[in-house]
Amino acid sequence: MTIATTTELICFLVLSAVVVIGALGVVLLSNIVYSAFLLGGVFTAVAGLYLLLNASFVAMAQILVYVGAINVLILFAIMLVNKREDLKAIANLTTRRAVSAGVCAGLLALLVRVVVTTPWSLPGPPAVGEEATARIGEHLFTDYLLPFEVASVLLLMAMIGAIVLARRDVLATDVVTGEVADQGLIEKARTPLLMNRAE
Amino acid sequence: MTVGASSAATVAAAQRFQAAMPDMGASLLATQAMAAPGELLNLSLNASAVLPEAAVLLAMIATLLVDLAGEKVATRWVPPICYIGLGSSLVLLALQWNAPLEPSFLGAFLADNLAVAFRAVIALSTLLSLLISWRYAEKSGTPVGEYAAILLAATLGAMLLCGATDLVSVFISLETLSVASYLLSGYMKRDARSSEAALKYLLVGSAAAAVFLYGSSLLYGLSGSTSLDTIGLALQSSTTPLAALALVFVLATVAFKIAAVPFHQWTPDVYEGSPTPVVAFLSVGSKAAGFALALRILVGCFGAFDDQWKLLFTVLAVLSMTLGNVVALAQTSMKRMLAYSSIGQAGFVMIGMVCGTEDGFAAMVLYMAAYLFMNLGAFACIILFSIRTGSDRISDYAGLYQKDPLITLGLSLCLLSLGGIPPMLGFFGKIYLFFAGWANHQYLLVVVGLVTSVISIYYYISVIKMMVVKEPQEASDVVKAYPDVNWSLMGMQPLRVALIGCVAITAVGGILSNPLFQWANTAVAGTPLLQQAIALSSLKGLG
């Protein structure tokens, strides 16, 4: 084993451990701020895995998009609404946790079993390396042009929708008749569905 | 028949089809293989296949631009822009009918007749939903421009989903549809139930999307390609347990989108909380896109797992028909009743998919088209009633006959058609489905379908009875205080047009259903994907 492969193996093990432990931490920790920070760590470690696969552009994009944008926004949201609220105790919490842990463990066992028994066609195509950036661009403007363009529609629409939902100035009156608008319009007197459930 | 023999037969058939269609397969494989740098840039994209979507996109952008000029201008100009966009989209779709098939975007999109048919259903459902929503949006004080833009974006996603033949395109268009749907269902943001519906839909939908992505990643790992054709070929040569797992994941997402039991939990709450015109779109357009996706992925990709997914779909169909129709019995809210009945209707459509025969697929397409008109007709009536009275309870419809014969007549005809009473359009659709099922020996499905149809007729008729049979003094308070019928307000005329149009087609379409039958059969005949599957299953039937 050469020095290069040893280094690669060590890096892989460390990164994988960070990913797995970090992801468990995201799910299991009760402090949501810790979860959010750990999520950033997981994203970064995944970027490291991409680097090991010789996909540096993807790795950098992962850091820029997931760590730099998504994770920061998650943290923002958490810190802006950082209300310490004591939630109502949920009945049979231990049983519920045990059940969901069992389901997850079962799913994991199934996946591991299936993945191990599958004859993967290894090794895959060789890594493109430094040329990858140009090749990604080429694919984005040829066979993945349609999804690429639709993604822009998706983002535009999501942005508009977010603004519509977040802004305050909903029309108070009907533009045509000038009557007071009726936001509930149907079944005004009902309580939210969740409350119905709780009864 | 043993498994080995069947898989050998499928492989042989697949090879035969591969030989029969060398041009398509070869070009697809060439794009997905590691092409030399720059080589891809010289290939033709055939982008004209998405011209109908381009019309929708242009309408969306025009809507947003007009909306910049203020709410008054938007109220005036947004409707015509939407009509023009969707109308030209429908015209362009008509031009694509039976056109020579060429994969566009190097295998990301295919405008075969199936795609054209489903896209037409979706575009039409958006058009009708928009017609019935102007007055509703005005009255609820929500901005019209953004509403139309988001609905058009959802249409765009749904239409692309129908023709997408690449996992990445499938996922992105699915997300466009889903995200737009979340936004639409939360559009009445002052109403807590609308926000709650949006949040629930978002959470469940994101989970479904994540599951789909996981399944797609497994498929990519197995085949080394994102093209559905290549994946289908790869799965035929290796029917590993991993592929079965991928099937389960993908199927779960498809079932979520078409709201099949047990993936239906989001439906009633979302349908009740969302604005009613949005529910109309979700129950038709979004569902049609879900069925198109199901056909593309399950029939096109998982041909090797035919028996497995058909078994799963049989279970889903039986559960959907039973639960949807039985629970609908107990509902007091009109919207919620239609939500559950739409679950049951999806179950009927699934019969056609399980058959996998020419008739089965044609019946699916036909029933989707029929469902479009009868369901949107029913929704138009409900919206009109709620605009006038602000109520949605079934008991409030009592004695409506005296005050508003139009709603009573329209709603009665549409509900009868939904229940499958001759000579309505729905009857022919349903009978075709059951006929296809019976011919394919799906006795269980057909029997369950028949029984649940009877149940559904019961609750549909009880609404009609409520409206028609009650004496004037028995009428509900809401109906007693019924306002004067006034069509002059902005947005009322389109609503009237949509209502009368849908009801007319529902009522007369049944008698003149021959063109529809032909249309559905051509849709199946002009789709290589379905022809291939039909040939395979008939081959298996013989073997």
Add this chain to the structure above:
Amino acid sequence: MVSPGLDLELSFSQALQGFGFSPEVARLLWLPLPMLLVLVAAVVGVLVSVWLERKISAAVQQRIGPEYAGALGVLQPLADGLKLLVKEDIIPARADSLLFTLGPVLVVVPVIISWLIIPFGQNLLISNVGVGIFLWISFSSIQPIGLLMSGYASNNKYSLLGGLRAAAQSISYEIPLALAVLAIVMMSNSLSTVDIVGQQTGAGILSWNIWRQPVGFLIFWICALAECERLPFDLPEAEEELVAGYQTEYAGMKFALFYLAGYINLVLSAVLVSVLYLGGWGFPIPVEWLAGWLNQPIDAPVVQVITGTVGIVMTVLKAYLLVFVAILLRWTTPRVRIDQLLDLGWKFLLPLSLVNLLVTAALKLAFPVAFGG
């Protein structure tokens, strides 16, 4: 086209192999050297800028500034550093000690890693990675997490507000910054910093990108100042409103890390401006021409050493010119309000940088010769 120039790694590796080491071991021994060098260079760069800051601010305010520690007070920053190093390391009682410690680290590490891609000459950089400038953009996006972390962990409302402001500011200005860089990348057809400079070497000062991207240059410079939280954009630590923002509770070495990160970032941004817009290591008159006039072959060892030295000197000189401008700006401009800051970022710089990008693309199509066809 351009001569390969000095290749120190190759020489070093050959020298070690002469002593009987295997190539792999030689590479392993080589690896830490440039990193160490850059770390030292960055720290020295910071010390120089701190001294400059003190002296220039004094000059602006007609004071003398530090004068006792060394000649002209050049040792003053060193004394400052030493003071911070030996100060007591305080962690507030109700603070989250783990995050409190991790915050400054997360702020300083990405900035130092970004030095990977700074070229001082054709081969004088640590790693000519293909993603080049993109690495800096993505690593600088990690910084807000560190700021949010320290703001949150301090358990102090000023700190939290400062952290949130810093993150908001950083996100807002990253987008126009990246778009400005994208325009450059479009002209050079490469993300690599070496290629970006290489594309500006043809005709000396005339071929620098600043003439082709004047708007991009201004956008980049404004955004870089905002990213470094320099006045007029130093809202996260605005003393009058937030005490010292996210740094409020920090003392000793942890505070020094923030301080260090700020100045390293400033120097880094200045170097990047010189790389992207001012021809990087290039001399205003191309060295090749000079060598040609002096009848010296371009690959002669002496010329190569001179070229390398000139490259380093030019890069440092250009960078410090920009640092000087930044310091002057700090001591002469008033601070903007937070809403003005966000308005400037989202409503002015973002559309402007988009237009700049589109105009560049159009020009590239119209005049491929001048805009890197």
